[in-house]
Amino acid sequence: MATRLEGAPQAAPAGRSELQDLARRHLWMHFTRMSAYADHEIPMIVRGDGCYVYDEHGKRYLDGLSALFCVNAGHGRAELGEAAAQQAKELGFYTNWTFAHPRSVELAAKVAELAPGDLNRVFFTSGGSEAVESALKLARQYHKLRGEQLRYKVIARRTAYHGTTFGCLMATGITAIRSAYEPLPMGGCHVANTNRYRAPEGQDPLWPAEEIEQRILFEGPETVACVILEPVQNSGGCFTPPDGYFQRVREICDKYGVLLISDEVICSWGRLGYYWGAERYDYLPDLITTAKGITSAYAPMGAVIASDRVAEPFMEDRRMFSHGITFGGHPVSAAVALRNIQIFEDEDLCGRVRRYEPEFKAMLDRLAELPIVGDVRGAGYFWALELVKDKETKETFPLEEREELLRGFLSAELYRRGLICRADDRGEPVIQLSPPLIAGPEQFEEIESVLGSVLTEAWERVVRH
Numbered sequence: 001m002a003t004r005l006e007g008a009p010q011a012a013p014a015g016r017s018e019l020q021d022l023a024r025r026h027l028w029m030h031f032t033r034m035s036a037y038a039d040h041e042i043p044m045i046v047r048g049d050g051c052y053v054y055d056e057h058g059k060r061y062l063d064g065l066s067a068l069f070c071v072n073a074g075h076g077r078a079e080l081g082e083a084a085a086q087q088a089k090e091l092g093f094y095t096n097w098t099f100a101h102p103r104s105v106e107l108a109a110k111v112a113e114l115a116p117g118d119l120n121r122v123f124f125t126s127g128g129s130e131a132v133e134s135a136l137k138l139a140r141q142y143h144k145l146r147g148e149q150l151r152y153k154v155i156a157r158r159t160a161y162h163g164t165t166f167g168c169l170m171a172t173g174i175t176a177i178r179s180a181y182e183p184l185p186m187g188g189c190h191v192a193n194t195n196r197y198r199a200p201e202g203q204d205p206l207w208p209a210e211e212i213e214q215r216i217l218f219e220g221p222e223t224v225a226c227v228i229l230e231p232v233q234n235s236g237g238c239f240t241p242p243d244g245y246f247q248r249v250r251e252i253c254d255k256y257g258v259l260l261i262s263d264e265v266i267c268s269w270g271r272l273g274y275y276w277g278a279e280r281y282d283y284l285p286d287l288i289t290t291a292k293g294i295t296s297a298y299a300p301m302g303a304v305i306a307s308d309r310v311a312e313p314f315m316e317d318r319r320m321f322s323h324g325i326t327f328g329g330h331p332v333s334a335a336v337a338l339r340n341i342q343i344f345e346d347e348d349l350c351g352r353v354r355r356y357e358p359e360f361k362a363m364l365d366r367l368a369e370l371p372i373v374g375d376v377r378g379a380g381y382f383w384a385l386e387l388v389k390d391k392e393t394k395e396t397f398p399l400e401e402r403e404e405l406l407r408g409f410l411s412a413e414l415y416r417r418g419l420i421c422r423a424d425d426r427g428e429p430v431i432q433l434s435p436p437l438i439a440g441p442e443q444f445e446e447i448e449s450v451l452g453s454v455l456t457e458a459w460e461r462v463v464r465h
C-alpha cells in the first residue's frame with residue numbers, strides 16, 4: 001500500500017532544519033515507512049491558505065487531498081480559530097459523561113436538523129475510528145437489548161477502510177492493514193464492493209447488493225448485527241454505487257432485521273455535494289458515522305448519528321449505551337463544528353460542489369485520454385483515476401512495476417511539482433483527488449496541467465522504457 005507521500009522523499013538540502021532532526025528522532029508518523037526518510041527530507045507542512053499549503057522552505061502546494069479528505073472549508077479560516085479561542089475562554093473543557101454543555105447540545109441539535117429522516121440522536125467521538133467503533137458496539141448492544149443475543153456479525157466490503165482500532169479492523173477489508181494484528185475480534189465478513197470498472201461481465205449491475213443477501217443467509221440472519229458501507233468507497237479508488245444499489249441494500253437489511261451503517265467519515269459535509277452521502281444516493285441508514293469535515297479538521301471530532309428507532313431501546317429503564325470517550329463532544333471542537341457549519345450555510349459549499357462537479361469531471365475526462373488512465377470515477381469533489389498498463393484489456397501493473405510507478409516516481413514527482421494528491425494501491429493503482437470544497441476552475445486547471453505532464457512522463461518511464 002502506498003500512502004500519498006510515502007516513497008516521495010525529497011533529497012535533503014545541505015543543513016537540515018532542527019525540525020527535520022527532531023521529527024526523525026521523535027515523531028512516529030502514521031502509515032509511514034520511516035526508513036524512507038533516513039536520508040531524505042520529511043515533507044514538513046507549516047502553513048495553509050485556501051486551497052494551498054506551504055512547506056518549511058516556503059514552497060506552495062495545491063492541496064488536492066484536503067489534507068486527508070478533511071479540510072473541506074479550506075485552509076487558513078481565521079473564524080474557526082476565533083470560535084475555538086472564544087470557547088476556550090468560556091469553557092475550555094467539560095465532558096459528556098454524565099454532564100452536558102451548551103456547545104455539544106447545540107451541535108447535536110444542528111446535526112440532527114441536517115441529518116436525513118429520523119436520525120436524531122448524536123453520540124460524539126474524537127474521530128472517525130472511534131465513530132465506527134462506537135457504531136459497531138451500538139449495533140451489537142441494540143440487538144441484545146431487543147433480546148437478539150446472537151447478532152454480532154458485521155458485513156463490510158472488500159478493500160474498504162473503516163479505521164484502525166481492533167473493532168474497526170473487523171470491518172476494514174484490506175489484508176495488509178489487518179494481518180499484523182490478527183487475531184481480530186470475531187464477526188467481520190466481507191462481500192464484493194462496487195468496483196464497476198472491474199465487475200464480472202454480464203452480471204446484473206446490482207449483483208454486489210445481492211452478495212450481501214447471500215452472505216446474510218450464509219452466516220444465518222440471526223447472527224448478523226449490521227452492514228457497514230461507505231456511500232462512495234474510498235479505498236480502491238472512489239467506487240460509486242450503481243443505481244438502486246443502496247435501495248436494494250436497505251430492502252435486504254429490513255428483510256433480515258440487520259442495521260445499515262453509512263460510514264460517512266469522508267462522504268459527509270459536502271464531499272459529494274450534499275451534507276450526507278445518503279442524501280446524494282437517497283437512502284436512509286439506521287446509523288451514520290462521520291468525522292473529518294464536521295470541523296473541517298480544525299479540531300478533532302467524530303460522531304455516530306442514530307435513528308430514533310435504534311436509540312429508543314437505550315432510553316428505557318436503567319439502560320444505557322455502556323460506552324464513552326473522554327473527549328467526545330469536546331466543547332472547543334463542538335464550537336468549531338458549529339462555526340464550520342455556519343460557513344457551509346453562508347457560502348453554500350454543498351451547492352458550490354454540485355455546480356462545479358461537471359467541470360471537475362470534464363477535466364478528469366480529458367486526462368482519461370492519456371494511455372495510462374483506464375478509468376475515471378467518483379462524485380462531488382471526490383475522484384479517482386485508475387492507472388493501467390493497457391487500456392484495451394484493462395491490464396494492471398504487476399507488483400514491481402507498481403512499486404516503481406507509485407513510490408518510485410509518481411508520489412515524489414507530483415509533490416515536487418506542487419500537487420498533493422494520493423497515489424495509492426490498496427486496490428489497483430489509482431490517483432485520488434479530493435480538494436477543499438472552495439476549489440474551482442483555477443485549481444482544476446492546475447491539477448490538469450500537473451497531472452497531464454506527470455502521467456505522460458510516468459507512461460514513458462514505466463511502460464515504454
Ligand SMILES: Cc1ncc(COP(=O)(O)O)c(C=O)c1O
Binds near residue numbers: 129164230234266292
Ligand atoms: C470511511 C472511513 N471510516 C473510518 C475512518 C477512520 O477515521 P480516523 O482516521 O479519523 O480514525 C476513515 C479514515 O479515513 C474512513 O475513511
